[in-house]
Amino acid sequence: MSNAHPKICGFIIEISGVIFVKIKIDTVKNLKFGKRIMSTYVEAQQNIRNGSHAVVIGGSMAGLLAARILVEHFERVTVVERDRLPQESEQRPGVPQAHHAHILLTQGQRILEQLFPGIKAELAAAGAPSIDWVAECLYLNLWGWVSPSSSDLITCSCSRVLLEWVVRRRLSNYSNLQFLPTTQVKGLLNDNSNSRVKGVELCGCDDFHTTELAADLIVDASGRNSQLPKWLEEIGYEAPTQTVINSFLGYSTRWYERPEGFQADWKALYVTPKPPDDKRAGVIFSIEGNRWLVTVSGIARDYPPTDEAGFMEFVRSLRTPAIYNALQSAKPISPVYSYRRTENCWRHYEKLSRLPEGLLAIGDAVCAFNPVYGQGMTVAALSALTLNQSLQEQFRYQKGNLTGLTKHFHKQLSKVLQTPWLMATGEDFRWETTSGGHPDKITQLMHRYMDQIILLSISNPKILHSFAEVTHLVKPLRTLFAPEILVPVIGTLLNQSRNQEKALRQGGYASKQG
Secondary structure (H helix, E strand, O other): OOOOOOOEEEEEEEEOOEEEEEEEEOOOOOHHHHHHHHHHHHHHHHOOOOOOEEEEEOOOHHHHHHHHHHOOOOOEEEEEOOOOOOOOOOOOOOOHHHHOOOOOOHHHHHHHHHHOOOHHHHHHHOOOOEEEOOOOEEEEOOOOEOOOOOOOOEEEOOOHHHHHHHHHHHHOOOOOEEEEOOEEEEEEEEOOOOOEEEEEEEEEOOOOOEEEEEOOEEEEOOHHHOOHHHHHHHOOOOOOOEEEEEOOOEEEEEEEEOOOOOOOOOOEEEEOOEOOOEOEEEEEEEEOOOEEEEEEEEOOOOOOOOOHHHHHHHHHOOOOOHHHHHHOOOEEOOOOEEEOOOOEEEEOHHHOOOOOEOEEEOHHHOEEOOHHHOOHHHHHHHHHHHHHHHHHHHOOOOOOOOOOHHHHHHHHHHHHHHHHHHHHHHHHOOOOOOEOOOOOHHHHHHHHHHHHHHHHHOOOHHHHHHHHHHHOOOOOHHHHHOHHHHHHHHHHHHHHHHHHHHHHHHHHHHHHHO
16 A cells, blocks of 8 residues: 555454444545545444444543543444544644643542553653652742652653553553544534434545534533534534633743753752742753753743744743753754643533533633643543543433433533632732733732742641642642641731731831931
8 A cells, every 4th residue: 555545454343233343544645535434434333223422522631531431431432533643652733732841740640540550650661750749849939949858749751742642552452442533523413302412523634525423422622722612502502601811821842852961859840930020930851762841931921932042041031040051961852832822711611501412521622721830631630530420420320311411510520620720820810911800809818828838838848748739639729728737827927917017117116216
């Protein structure tokens, strides 16, 4: 077969009256041939009898994790992805931010290990280093350098492309899951009563030929660019309201070859901004292939440049020269990549009074966070567990009955999203230039409270560990209000208040004396 055509290996078998199809597509360059593959696949899917079929729109992390859950509950699962899916750990156009830093938080790592036993060892075998984020990450917070201490907040540090590729490869072992690459969803198919979604309309990329794919459940995991609100309006439903909080943050990233023989007491180094004036932040950490990934960010439209000289000058301008100094002997192995679509956006499906049955949304298609806080993949993992719990409850008494799942799932998902949303938007509201709202009195009080936790964490290992557990989404936000944290924070605030009053009195006395 020439290189201009896809390589296909496939088979169709019938077991107990159910027809299964397995198709593997390495690449699709001939659109007509790709169209024929899609049609063959769809025809085989429509012949499924006495079974159930779930379709996932989007093959990024949220879609992959949703698919992992669905294979346990449905006879067939199809992941529809517009990109060609690489056979190795490679970039693809549908994930433009994949060049940048992606940190899987500890909670996310634990969930992945639960869903894919042994995946941590597999990532390590691929060269991903292990990092204790409290002991091996040097951290310059608002008030100074944090003293490292050992913890159980340990993850594999790797590129987004490696992680996604390993997860996708593990999923390919499930015989009831199929990928349908180079294919787009163009709309929803509804039943005669317009109360239920019964499938999707598909077309090949850059191809006007369309076909229909029937399904019992549709899960939209297509990311920030989700077309679901438009599709809902097309079949007579309201689009969800959305909340957008934008701090106008942008970041730039470059990959480096780690210098041979480099010795340091860190595997990652993180420098935060400091409101209200210092808007710049940066991170450097080790990934597979003996490489460093360096990302710098600027808030309030203080965007880092993409030319080499400008990028390095931006790195040098951070509150510490530590990252700049480390790069002096490092060899750059990539251009400077830029990304600026960083607004927090929550589409409130949980608030809709009317939604068609058989339709869910997950991941950034529902709630996208400012990526600088590193929550996205871990929230996607938490959302997958929520999907699993919702399906278990749904099928407890009647297998295959999906009535009521849509509303129940989105109500439960909104509870999962609340904490990371408050954490991300709360930080963004520290900047006066942030659009989409203003910090209320509670948010302002939270800023003062969190500032003291951050201050105390510099020298108090217990507070540091609790703070890190919350930021890694291992513990709930209420952990930071436990007595062993609340008491020293209030004590610090009272001391500050007394010192301010004393300073005012001394200032007033000096004025009278003058």
